[in-house]
Amino acid sequence: MTSTETPLVRVLEADGRYAPSAAAEQYLPLIDALSDAELEQFYRDMVVIRAIDTQATNLQRQGQLALWPPSRGQEAAQVGSAYAARRQDTLFPSYREHAVTRIRGVDPVDILSVMRGNTHGGWNPLDPKNGNTRIYTLVLGSQTLHAAGFGMGLVFDGKTGTGDVERDEAVVVYYGDGASSQGDVHEAMVFAASYNAPVLFFLQNNHWAISVPVETQTKVPLVTRGAGYGIPSVRVDGNDVLASYAVSRAQLDEARSGGGPRAIEAVTYRMGAHTTSDDPTKYRGSDEEQSWAQRDPIARMRAFLEGRGAAASVFDDVETEAADAAEDLRARTVALTAPGRELMFDHVYSEPHPLIDEQKAWLEQYEASFEGGANR
């Protein structure tokens, strides 16, 4: 099967026209049910997160962050799937899901805090304000197993499949085309399928694993991988926020209702670098980048909203909000101070540990020995 033969769920054409593909028909009622306010919110989030992303990239360039993985281009896949998740769902992001985390309530400065070198975590996933969003992990694919295990726990606890979609819980795990080659993703799909765990495997195929093209990861469309595990899978235009939302909502509700794991391949494009450490001009051509720029998810949604008669003030408001959010993020990021040295020792273990306690005490004593002496 070639990629052109694989059905693709698309609702909006690249120019913003509402022109659902054949595969999209069954999802249209979910889109029809969206209010104008919700549609505008999708757009608003995409614009704001892009402004935040651009700001973070700039902050890295100015030495304020050690690293930044840009999400530019992937806003629709992320915003659509994040709004598709219900309040009670648990999300396992990788390290580029800036839009997802923000929508769930995570303060973007908590992500920048990781990238600045202040913490390895950033936020407490058990704090309700963070919307059941687990912290980022930089090891590719590891989190898919954690999501499968969490989903198994939901099954064992009877928190899923009761028939009440407002209460039944599900899990969304994000990973990319590069991570799809990792053994852990395979094992996660085996476990999730074996235990009928309510896990949505949300793969963002952004076409590049740093400098390695997706063709090196797979000879078949990644969406076809799910079939081998008995996992119903759908391929969606990841630059179409409406398609991403509708398919994710439908798949998640199937999973939470006892249908077992589901998978989505969102076909999208990383418009920027993998991280601020690499240079895309070394491994891909400008023709390719320009062709994807024509499919920009934000421009597409804006054209759609304009076609529906959205007022110009809506777009002006969004621009203002985005600029304010970016400016606020900059101010709070540069104000972040280094953590106290006790952070290193206090949470290696949950219970007291003599070696760590001794070393912490030694460091305190050592540092104290300089007081009044060396200028520290």
Add this chain to the structure above:
Amino acid sequence: MTIETVPMSKALNAGLRKALEDDPRVLLMGEDIGPLGGVFRVTEHLHRDFGSQRVLDTPLAESGIVGTAIGLAMAGFRPVCEIQFDGFVFPAFDQITSQLAKMTNRHEGALSMPIVIRIPYGGHIGAVEHHQESPETYFAHTPGLRVVSPSTPNDAYWMIQEAIRSNDPVIFLEPKSRYWPKGEVDLSASAAPLHASRIVRRGSDVTLVGHGAMVTTLLQAAAIAEGEGTSCEVVDVRSLSPVDYGPILDSVRSTGRMVHAQEAPGFNGLGGEIAATVMERAFYSLEAPVLRVSGFDTPFPPAKLEGVYLPDADRILEAVDRSLAY
């Protein structure tokens, strides 16, 4: 006092059963641990009595076992994973060292990882490649993990329960050659601290230190030495991370000499760590350098050569003689 005389495999089985009864959030997971009862029968009948949601016969995937255990712990469970053999823990190594060990730290204490990973380890059973290795140093070297190894059925019964009660991840190394010899288990005692080393034989001339199956070999060596007029004290380390140095240092301060023995390769091993610490903290008590007896720095050999590779009583006694010669 309720004493039962059982092999370590039965003691572990009883300890796991007790843990499953005491806490409904405890679950066991691993390959073939269900109706078969595990390849060493440590989980025998537990699947029958607790069902397949408490005793999970998992797909054959070690990274999957540990990785999903992490997710289950996040969902509030207390998973006990069985890795079938020591040499098969490495497919799970990334999940153990990069994920499990660091999870509490990365969450700045907001999250605990009450997971036990049981690994049958070590030689003496004549097994084939990957079925007898001593990987303890990899885990003891990793911050965030706790590593323990019982040497007797009584310790096995109590330590497995204490490991499951711990809110930190515990690598639980079961010396597989000790699965079958019987020993007394005191069911009415209270559990000893998990991370305590213990003097298991009193002596005055040389301190012998080791863990797991090597404790039996050290006791054999001590018995032979006694016949030759040398009095050896034997310390069972029990906890490889953190090491409880108290009884080791007390013993060395009284004997002035120490020999450490382990099955694992010597280079960068536990013996080197303990020797360095004893030297740092009891230097003026030492009458001789701390000596180490270990497996060679080779891959664990084919079974027909394991008798050459593994430290035996003679190799330990040779080190005792060298120590006494100073």
